[in-house]
Amino acid sequence: MIRIILFGEPGAGKGTYSAELVKKYGIPQISTGDMLRAAVKEGSELGKKAYEFMKNGELVPDPMVIEMVHNRFQQADAAHGFILDGFPRTVTQAQSLDQMLQKMKLELSAVIKIEISKETILSRLTGRRVCTNCGSTFNVVTMKPKTEGICDKCGHELIQRPDDQPDTILNRLAVYQKDTAPLIEFYRNKGLLRPIECEGPYNEALARVFGALDKLAKV
Ligand code: ADP
Ligand code: ZN
Numbered sequence: 001m002i003r004i005i006l007f008g009e010p011g012a013g014k015g016t017y018s019a020e021l022v023k024k025y026g027i028p029q030i031s032t033g034d035m036l037r038a039a040v041k042e043g044s045e046l047g048k049k050a051y052e053f054m055k056n057g058e059l060v061p062d063p064m065v066i067e068m069v070h071n072r073f074q075q076a077d078a079a080h081g082f083i084l085d086g087f088p089r090t091v092t093q094a095q096s097l098d099q100m101l102q103k104m105k106l107e108l109s110a111v112i113k114i115e116i117s118k119e120t121i122l123s124r125l126t127g128r129r130v131c132t133n134c135g136s137t138f139n140v141v142t143m144k145p146k147t148e149g150i151c152d153k154c155g156h157e158l159i160q161r162p163d164d165q166p167d168t169i170l171n172r173l174a175v176y177q178k179d180t181a182p183l184i185e186f187y188r189n190k191g192l193l194r195p196i197e198c199e200g201p202y203n204e205a206l207a208r209v210f211g212a213l214d215k216l217a218k219v
Contacts, residue, residue: 002027002081002216003106005088007183008114010172011125013198015137017114017209018085024210025217027081030072032065032089034135057163057171059089059179066096073100089180094187109216111187112209113195120199125169129158142202 002025006014018029036054039047046068050060059065069087072078088094101107127139129149133156138145145152163172187193194212198205 001109002083002213003101003109004082004213004216005084005108005111005187006114007111007187008116008198009121009176010169011121011128012114012116013124013205014085014114016143017206018083019136020206021083021209021213025081025213027083028077029083029085030069030078030087031085032060032068032087033085035068035072036060036065037135055162055168057168057175059175062090062092062096065089066093069097070100073104088183091182091186094183108192110194110212111183111192112212113184113193114198114209115195116198121173122169125164125172126166128161128164130161132157132159 002021006018006021008014015031015033018031021027022029036047036050040051040054041047046064050064053060065087069084084097088097123141124139127141129138129140129145130136131138131151131154134151134154136151136153137143138152138158145158149158150156151158162168184193196205196208196212198208
């Protein structure tokens, strides 16, 4: 059974790898970033509050995110495994996750840490374009859509995320160092950390991620 956290800096490619893992292993991706963007699009109270933090690259307060994930775990599909993408992002979130899993009598299989250089991260974030309809991501340099500005999957328009502007990107990376990086030690101490080298050709990096997951799937 695969129950993993996909961990890495903003722009490391968590969303891209998650989509591949969903396809291959048929388990749901639980992305707090996607859930928050959906709430913003809907215009719900949660979405309105969250947007005030997201637009500046700040973290949405822990209680809001924790409740969202807690509710998501109530859905039946999460019983067959899951990929957490973008959660936890603070030690408080990680401790809450521990408690939630304990109550459900579930254990994490591993924390897959995407290892990638600063330069790659910056070019990914500045070049990233997302579909306004289905959320698929592309990159103007490394993962071009077939037609410029148009989603390959659904034909809708591609835009730059508001938090992918240069100043906001720098703030997100700083927030990662301050609030999220301490989780590396947290999960290393639990023996769950699996660093995976993801620099270089995408297909080779993906094969390494699959390799790590195949081992877990057998357990
Ligand atoms: P990235 O990893 O590229 O920064 P995400 O889609 O994971 O992108 O997150 C986008 C934004 O959503 C974050 O900058 C933050 O404001 C908010 N967010 C997502 N997940 C969390 C979380 N677990 N805790 C707090 N804020 C979050
Ligand atoms: Zn699309």
